[in-house]
Amino acid sequence: MPPQQKQYSDAQLLQMIRGSEQERATALKAFFTDQQLRASVIRKIQQKGGSANDAQDAFQEGFKAFYRHLLNGRFEGRSSLRTFFVGICIRCWLDGLKKSFYQRTTLTDKEETLDDEYQHTPETRMMSQERKSQLQKVLELLGDRCKKVIMMGYEGYNSEEIKQTLEMGADEAVRKIRYRCMTKLKEKLASQPTLTALLKSLNYG
Amino acid sequence: MDKATLHEKLDAYLKGSLDAAEQAEIRQLVDSDKDVADQLELVRLEQELAEVMVDEKLDEMMKAWNEEDSSPSAKSDSSPKPNAGNIPGKWTIWGLVIIIFAGLLVWSWPSDEESEALNAVTETPSSVPQLNETETSGDTPKKAESLQPPSQETEPVPGTSEKEPEATPPIANAQEAASPAVEMQQLALAVATNTSPTGGLNIVRKGEQANESPLAKGYRLMGEGKLDEAESVLLTVPEAQERRYLNAQQYLAFIYFEKGEYEKAIPILEDLTQQPYSQQAEMEWYLALAYLVTENPKGLDALKQVAAQSASTEIQEKAQQLLDKINELD
Numbered sequence: 001m002p003p004q005q006k007q008y009s010d011a012q013l014l015q016m017i018r019g020s021e022q023e024r025a026t027a028l029k030a031f032f033t034d035q036q037l038r039a040s041v042i043r044k045i046q047q048k049g050g051s052a053n054d055a056q057d058a059f060q061e062g063f064k065a066f067y068r069h070l071l072n073g074r075f076e077g078r079s080s081l082r083t084f085f086v087g088i089c090i091r092c093w094l095d096g097l098k099k100s101f102y103q104r105t106t107l108t109d110k111e112e113t114l115d116d117e118y119q120h121t122p123e124t125r126m127m128s129q130e131r132k133s134q135l136q137k138v139l140e141l142l143g144d145r146c147k148k149v150i151m152m153g154y155e156g157y158n159s160e161e162i163k164q165t166l167e168m169g170a171d172e173a174v175r176k177i178r179y180r181c182m183t184k185l186k187e188k189l190a191s192q193p194t195l196t197a198l199l200k201s202l203n204y205g
Numbered sequence: 206m207d208k209a210t211l212h213e214k215l216d217a218y219l220k221g222s223l224d225a226a227e228q229a230e231i232r233q234l235v236d237s238d239k240d241v242a243d244q245l246e247l248v249r250l251e252q253e254l255a256e257v258m259v260d261e262k263l264d265e266m267m268k269a270w271n272e273e274d275s276s277p278s279a280k281s282d283s284s285p286k287p288n289a290g291n292i293p294g295k296w297t298i299w300g301l302v303i304i305i306f307a308g309l310l311v312w313s314w315p316s317d318e319e320s321e322a323l324n325a326v327t328e329t330p331s332s333v334p335q336l337n338e339t340e341t342s343g344d345t346p347k348k349a350e351s352l353q354p355p356s357q358e359t360e361p362v363p364g365t366s367e368k369e370p371e372a373t374p375p376i377a378n379a380q381e382a383a384s385p386a387v388e389m390q391q392l393a394l395a396v397a398t399n400t401s402p403t404g405g406l407n408i409v410r411k412g413e414q415a416n417e418s419p420l421a422k423g424y425r426l427m428g429e430g431k432l433d434e435a436e437s438v439l440l441t442v443p444e445a446q447e448r449r450y451l452n453a454q455q456y457l458a459f460i461y462f463e464k465g466e467y468e469k470a471i472p473i474l475e476d477l478t479q480q481p482y483s484q485q486a487e488m489e490w491y492l493a494l495a496y497l498v499t500e501n502p503k504g505l506d507a508l509k510q511v512a513a514q515s516a517s518t519e520i521q522e523k524a525q526q527l528l529d530k531i532n533e534l535d
Contacts, residue, residue, distance in 0.1 A: 007468070025266065028263070028266065029266070029270055032266075032267060032270055033270055035394065036394075036465035036466070036467065036498075037465065039394060039397075039398045039465055040464060040465045042398070043398055060267060063263065063267065064259075064260050064263050064264075067259070067263060068256065068259070071259075072220055073220075073222065079433055080433065082464075083433050127253075127256070127257075127260075132257055132260075135253055135254055135257045136257060138250070138254060139254055139257060139258065142254070147258060150251055150254060150255050150258070151255050151258045151259060151262075153216075153255070154252065154255030154256070154258075154259060155255075155259065173209065175209045175210065175212065175213045176209040178209070178212065178213075178251070179208060179209035179212040179213075180209075182212070182247050182248070182250070182251050183247075185250075186247055199250075202250070202253075
């Protein structure tokens with residue numbers, strides 16, 4: 001049998017998600033590998049007419065959106081973390097339905113909406129695959145150090161933690177590095193017409 | 206304000222983490238200064254790039270967890286199990302598997318004549334197309350298809366009360382062979398997932414009622430599918446209100462079961478099934494399922510008891526079906 005999964009309270013999980021990289025990974029793994037939570041998402045989506053496959057896709061997309069929402073402070077504690085997570089997965093599924101991401105789902109005349117229980121779940125923007133691949137091209141222009149600084153900043157690590165991870169000098173300011181990285185990126189993008197066009201296609205510039 | 210500081214402020218502005226006054230101040234700057242507006246666009250791009258990187262990181266993590274779940278070490282936990290007395294031990298199961306495999310090998314071993322025929326076949330060029338292995342490999346995270354269990358192993362037994370659409374039990378990489386013990390848990394999970402204790406409740410008065418007691422409100426919310434709200438309300442029913450309290454406890458057990466929080470449902474169901482209380486048959490069934498799903502050693506005995514002695518023939522049948530499937534694993 002699989003080993004029993006350690007159960008964490010919401011407070012513990014939230015604290016871990018704001019903690020070290022190792023703690024975050026542990027907290028996220030606890031959520032992702034929670035079979036009961038997965039079953040709950042599948043059941044809810046199937047109740048609304050989605051297929052098990054759609055629900056599995058929504059679970060994975062929802063998992064990423066869930067982390068983003070936690071990073072951006074969108075969890076207000078108005079429900080349990082599990083309910084919040086299930087709500088996000090349903091939103092991902094509903095958004096996918098609207099965009100016809102899930103071809104296997106049979107659409108009915110009745111448009112599915114979010115149950116009252118999940119009304120407080122924040123809107124979840126799903127990035128299209130096309131946009132993602134364009135942004136990946138932009139990312140190729142950034143050096144590893146810049147990527148790391150930007151990602152850690154987004155994940156809410158403070159300047160000291162970033163400095164320590166990247167072994168930066170005490171006199172270096174993280175905010176200055178981030179600014180320089182993005183300014184250089186802008187210059188690179190501006191210097192090549194194809195990249196400028198790419199930026200415009202992303203509604204920048 | 207230097208440009209790096211402004212960059213940082215704009216980041217906080219986009220995240221909405223500034224206070225109202227600062228937020229308004231930045232808004233004004235963006236509206237009045239083209240350079241600041243351009244820089245805001247750059248910060249927006251930075252955030253999107255970070256989002257893509259974080260998503261990629263999570264994709265890798267999910268892939269690793271899925272692989273970890275399907276690795277042999279994850280499936281063969283050699284630590285002693287508390288339910289060893291209730292089901293055949295791991296070594297017994299593996300022993301049986303080896304004996305069956307050896308038997309099949311001996312049985313299917315070609316005779317001299319067959320060997321010659323086989324040799325003849327292998328010497329001729331094969332015209333049978335090879336399986337396209339690339340269909341099942343790839344670097345992308347495992348998607349739904351790869352997480353589905355084989356249908357013949359997971360056909361759920363219908364649950365009690367209102368039947369929900371059949372949920373596929375969540376098994377990571379079930380395409381690879383899982384141990385019988387894992388399959389037993391997954392079978393139970395499939396049934397539990399399709400069993401809805403709070404489904405099909407007949408709610409006469411919908412919406413908030415005047416002078417509604419916590420118990421009535423909890424019951425109504427439960428029937429309306431607002432399980433979290435129902436749970437909060439039912440938890441307020443004081444223990445001093447004996448029968449009402451027991452009733453609230455029963456509903457809470459149903460809610461926990463419905464939400465997949467089986468560990469929470471178990472102690473309540475254990476308590477209530479020891480008392481002369483309503484819906485005994487249902488509660489015994491839910492308890493057996495909850496035990497099995499959480500790998501509680503009492504699971505198999507509880508299931509056998511329900512299959513043999515439940516007051517409800519319908520539940521008896523369901524329990525027997527599950528038991529038959531579990532026995533097939535042996």
